[in-house]
Amino acid sequence: MWKARNQQARTSAAGDSKFQGSSHSDLVYPHRLNFYDSPPLFDVTLEEFEECALDRLRILAEIESSAARNRTWEETKAVTVSQCFKYLPLNSTSAEKVDRDSERRKDHLGHFVLRLAFCRSEDLRRRFIKAESTLFKIRYDTDDSKERRNFLSSRDFRWIAVDDSEKAMYKEQLKAAYHGLKSESDRQSAFAADNFYKVKWTRVPDLVDRRKVFLKGGWAYVPGRELASIVFQEFEVQLDKALNVTAKSLPRLDEDTRLVPILNNLSQGFLAGVASDWSGMSSESAGDGITADMIDDMAKKHFPLCMRVMHSNLIKDHHLKHFGRLNYGLFLKALGVTVDEAIIFWRKSFMGGKVTEDRFNKEYKYNIRHSYGLEGKRANYPAKTCMQLLQGNDEYGCPYRSFTPDNLQTALLAAYTPLGLKSIDLAEIMHTKKTEHFHVGCTRIFEITHGHCGIKKGEGVGDGESVTHPNQYAARSIELEKSKEVKTEAMDVDD
Amino acid sequence: MVVPSSDIDSSSPDAMRLFYRRLYPFPSIFTWLNQQHAPTRLFTHREFAFTLPGDVYLRYNSFQNVEELKKQVCNLNPSRFEIGPMYSVRPKDRRTARPGAFFPVQRELVFDIDMTDYDPIRTCCSEAAICKRCWGFISAAVHVLDAAIRDQFGYQHLMWVYSGRRGIHLWISDKEAMELTDDERKAMVNWLTVVQGGKEPGKKVNVRIGSRALPPSLQECLQELAEVFTDLILQDQDCFATEEGYEALLMLLPVPDVVDALRAKWSADPMRSSSEKWTDLKAQIKKSSEKATLTAALEDIILQYTYPRLDAEVSKHRNHLLKAPFVVHPGTGRVCVPVDLARIDDFDPDKVPTVGQLLEELNHIEGEKEPGDHDSDWQKTSLKPYVEMLDNHVARIMNDIRKVKLENDMSW
Numbered sequence: 001m002w003k004a005r006n007q008q009a010r011t012s013a014a015g016d017s018k019f020q021g022s023s024h025s026d027l028v029y030p031h032r033l034n035f036y037d038s039p040p041l042f043d044v045t046l047e048e049f050e051e052c053a054l055d056r057l058r059i060l061a062e063i064e065s066s067a068a069r070n071r072t073w074e075e076t077k078a079v080t081v082s083q084c085f086k087y088l089p090l091n092s093t094s095a096e097k098v099d100r101d102s103e104r105r106k107d108h109l110g111h112f113v114l115r116l117a118f119c120r121s122e123d124l125r126r127r128f129i130k131a132e133s134t135l136f137k138i139r140y141d142t143d144d145s146k147e148r149r150n151f152l153s154s155r156d157f158r159w160i161a162v163d164d165s166e167k168a169m170y171k172e173q174l175k176a177a178y179h180g181l182k183s184e185s186d187r188q189s190a191f192a193a194d195n196f197y198k199v200k201w202t203r204v205p206d207l208v209d210r211r212k213v214f215l216k217g218g219w220a221y222v223p224g225r226e227l228a229s230i231v232f233q234e235f236e237v238q239l240d241k242a243l244n245v246t247a248k249s250l251p252r253l254d255e256d257t258r259l260v261p262i263l264n265n266l267s268q269g270f271l272a273g274v275a276s277d278w279s280g281m282s283s284e285s286a287g288d289g290i291t292a293d294m295i296d297d298m299a300k301k302h303f304p305l306c307m308r309v310m311h312s313n314l315i316k317d318h319h320l321k322h323f324g325r326l327n328y329g330l331f332l333k334a335l336g337v338t339v340d341e342a343i344i345f346w347r348k349s350f351m352g353g354k355v356t357e358d359r360f361n362k363e364y365k366y367n368i369r370h371s372y373g374l375e376g377k378r379a380n381y382p383a384k385t386c387m388q389l390l391q392g393n394d395e396y397g398c399p400y401r402s403f404t405p406d407n408l409q410t411a412l413l414a415a416y417t418p419l420g421l422k423s424i425d426l427a428e429i430m431h432t433k434k435t436e437h438f439h440v441g442c443t444r445i446f447e448i449t450h451g452h453c454g455i456k457k458g459e460g461v462g463d464g465e466s467v468t469h470p471n472q473y474a475a476r477s478i479e480l481e482k483s484k485e486v487k488t489e490a491m492d493v494d495d
Numbered sequence: 496m497v498v499p500s501s502d503i504d505s506s507s508p509d510a511m512r513l514f515y516r517r518l519y520p521f522p523s524i525f526t527w528l529n530q531q532h533a534p535t536r537l538f539t540h541r542e543f544a545f546t547l548p549g550d551v552y553l554r555y556n557s558f559q560n561v562e563e564l565k566k567q568v569c570n571l572n573p574s575r576f577e578i579g580p581m582y583s584v585r586p587k588d589r590r591t592a593r594p595g596a597f598f599p600v601q602r603e604l605v606f607d608i609d610m611t612d613y614d615p616i617r618t619c620c621s622e623a624a625i626c627k628r629c630w631g632f633i634s635a636a637v638h639v640l641d642a643a644i645r646d647q648f649g650y651q652h653l654m655w656v657y658s659g660r661r662g663i664h665l666w667i668s669d670k671e672a673m674e675l676t677d678d679e680r681k682a683m684v685n686w687l688t689v690v691q692g693g694k695e696p697g698k699k700v701n702v703r704i705g706s707r708a709l710p711p712s713l714q715e716c717l718q719e720l721a722e723v724f725t726d727l728i729l730q731d732q733d734c735f736a737t738e739e740g741y742e743a744l745l746m747l748l749p750v751p752d753v754v755d756a757l758r759a760k761w762s763a764d765p766m767r768s769s770s771e772k773w774t775d776l777k778a779q780i781k782k783s784s785e786k787a788t789l790t791a792a793l794e795d796i797i798l799q800y801t802y803p804r805l806d807a808e809v810s811k812h813r814n815h816l817l818k819a820p821f822v823v824h825p826g827t828g829r830v831c832v833p834v835d836l837a838r839i840d841d842f843d844p845d846k847v848p849t850v851g852q853l854l855e856e857l858n859h860i861e862g863e864k865e866p867g868d869h870d871s872d873w874q875k876t877s878l879k880p881y882v883e884m885l886d887n888h889v890a891r892i893m894n895d896i897r898k899v900k901l902e903n904d905m906s907w
């Protein structure tokens with residue numbers, strides 16, 4: 001079965017093989033980089049379909065949040081490379097011990113699944129293109145230079161090499177590209193050594209914008225070292241076109257009841273700002289069946305401070321105001337609490353307060369069902385991200401931001417002393433509050449309170465990622481506990 | 496329909512209606528926008544926006560053909576109308592389109608140079624006023640911009656149109672230019688923007704990276720601009736005659752010693768002309784130890800005083816509306832006529848025909864014979880050379896299109 005599929009893919013790639021002069025012609029995907037010109041023409045299982053997409057989505061979401069967190073190019077690159085290593089490894093062609101084809105196949109498939117998920121609105125398309133092209137740039141940057149050359153020659157980028165006579169004709173203008181070099185002789189030799197390529201100026205708008213090229217008659221003369229600009233621009237243009245085509249043919253897919261829910265779920269996750277560490281988690285943990293009476297215990301062990309605060313207010317007052325219920329309710333939903341359990345949980349929590357059973361059924365049950373998409377608009381509301389909590393109403397937002405320093409210290413000690421927080425740790429947290437890096441403070445708390453699971457400073461919620469979503473915090477915490485339990489169990493058996 | 500000449504008031508609704516009915520060259524405007532004889536989407540999907548008296552603004556009008564446009568214009572009798580892009584859907588049907596399916600597709604690439612951007616440096620007039628002397632700034636800008644766009648970007652179908660008061664518009668109808676996206680337009684504007692806007696004084700030219708030489712595109716036009724600088728800034732406008740004028744110049748010099756020396760000299764002799772001051776400055780630079788820095792500053796000064804100042808926002812977005820050629824400027828009554836590049840230096844805004852004048856001319860020939868069709872009445876007035884200019888421009892565009900078509904046919 002696998003063989004047959006493989007062959008199918010082989011024929012689809014055969015068209016490209018004439019371009020490639022390298023010795024690795026036995027590969028279905030001869031290059032590590034991919035312009036995703038042709039769709040994957042092989043059979044995949046539904047699980048594979050979803051898994052490839054989710055793994056890629058993690059990376060794209062990390063790229064997006066890097067931009068949101070104002071990371072430098074080098075930082076973004078480092079984070080993305082480590083994420084890719086974990087979820088979507090893509091080895092260079094020279095790594096002969098690795099199954100490069102299956103890595104590249106996964107890369108290929110994941111890209112096309114996400115195209116389906118992200119072609120449906122202008123906003124999604126724009127964000128997808130931005131994230132994908134960043135990923136491409138990072139891979140291009142990290143590619144082996146020889147393999148990169150092979151890749152570039154495998155594709156027609158429609159650039160025209162500037163011949164020597166033309167180069168001599170515009171010598172003075174073209175040499176301006178080397179104004180950065182100090183001495184005239186350096187400039188001269190750099191100019192002599194470099195090749196120039198002509199493209200229509202609209203293909204390198206970024207270089208035109210910054211006056212980095214020489215323009216003549218609508219042609220931009222691009223020096224060899226700026227060639228990447230053309231490649232990246234081409235990647236974005238092609239992807240934009242392809243997404244528009246996909247969007248037009250998407251309605252035909254609507255009949256496929258297997259794929260549409262998966263695709264909807266994917267784009268929802270992306271829209272919520274931070275994907276899907278936790279959205280992946282929620283579908284699994286839904287099966288675990290978190291019951292109403294487990295929530296209190298979980299809150300003490302796994303919830304980030306914002307949700308801890310809301311939970312203890314609820315227990316204390318037997319009530320939460322509307323936005324508190326909304327934020328906390330959606331958090332619980334994403335955690336994997338089913339609607340029936342959620343109703344039980346809220347009803348129990350309200351008992352003893354002013355709200356009678358009757359009034360609860362009349363006024364509150366609807367809202368809970370609504371947030372699960374069972375009433376009214378029937379929308380699948382995503383849980384609030386840190387970004388949203390930071391921007392939203394103070395009372396139900398991020399306590400690292402809204403609490404006064406004194407109150408924050410008290411709240412932190414009350415919530416996390418049982419998990420190993422000591423008052424000497426607080427100075428550091430209060431410093432992050434002062435500099436307004438609230439997520440850094442939250443991440444640090446995560447590290448401290450999970451020290452017993454082997455989390456060290458700087459590891460964050462895995463791979464140095466910082467907290468961007470309350471559910472990500474909780475999900476990672478639960479995951480850590482589970483893996484610890486498995487370990488101890490294993491030891492028990494050994495004994 | 497003879498109107499007694501004393502009754503012609505160029506701003507009256509009747510005069511405007513008469514102008515639209517008998518003089519406005521609708522067929523020429525149609526072929527210019529449409530680029531072919533039979534209506535294409537370039538016309539039928541094109542937005543027209545009308546300004547009616549009392550600040551009523553009607554957007555997203557579109558028409559099947561030129562007759563429909565003329566009928567509507569005569570009906571509404573707008574004080575002016577503007578032209579927008581060709582949309583994906585007929586603008587008047589935009590509400591029936593799916594959300595997101597209504598977007599601009601093509602549009603002439605347009606540029607706008609407005610005299611207000613020159614207020615900090617012109618000495619003859621200010622605000623809305625314009626005279627033959629300020630036109631020097633415009634014609635210098637037009638020469639530079641026209642040459643740059645043709646030479647660097649390779650576009651050929653450029654039409655310059657007087658905006659009716661104190662500025663000039665450029666419409667570029669090349670196929671490639673029509674198809675530019677907003678991002679590409681933005682890149683092009685940034686390439687062509689050398690003098691940063693803003694009313695506050697100080698250095699506005701920052702095109703160098705560190706202390707490197709000017710980009711080649713600017714190096715090339717510097718020689719020409721230096722001549723303009725001598726004629727226009729030093730002699731005609733005498734920009735550095737007043738204390739305010741020369742202080743603005745001194746602000747642009749980065750070496751304090753030189754500034755102090757010059758200030759002492761110039762404040763002692765208030766009658767010193769701009770040319771003399773410029774010579775003083777150059778002499779100081781020769782003596783100075785920081786010759787390279789000052790020479791660069793000198794180049795930047797020439798650019799700041801002479802390089803075209805663009806109203807960038809007009810060019811960046813395809814859906815920006817721009818006043819149609821040949822409409823009447825409501826304030827001045829002047830018709831927005833095309834300007835011949837070869838004779839732009841002699842162009843005099845005061846000599847542009849006004850509605851009143853044109854209708855008067857029409858009155859004089861009226862007695863001779865009773866007119867039938869009004870479409871070509873412009874031929875009998877001083878509007879004629881301007882309409883012919885547009886027609887010739889359109890003929891060149893259509894010729895190009897025909898050539899491309901022919902080539903495509905050959906390839907089969």
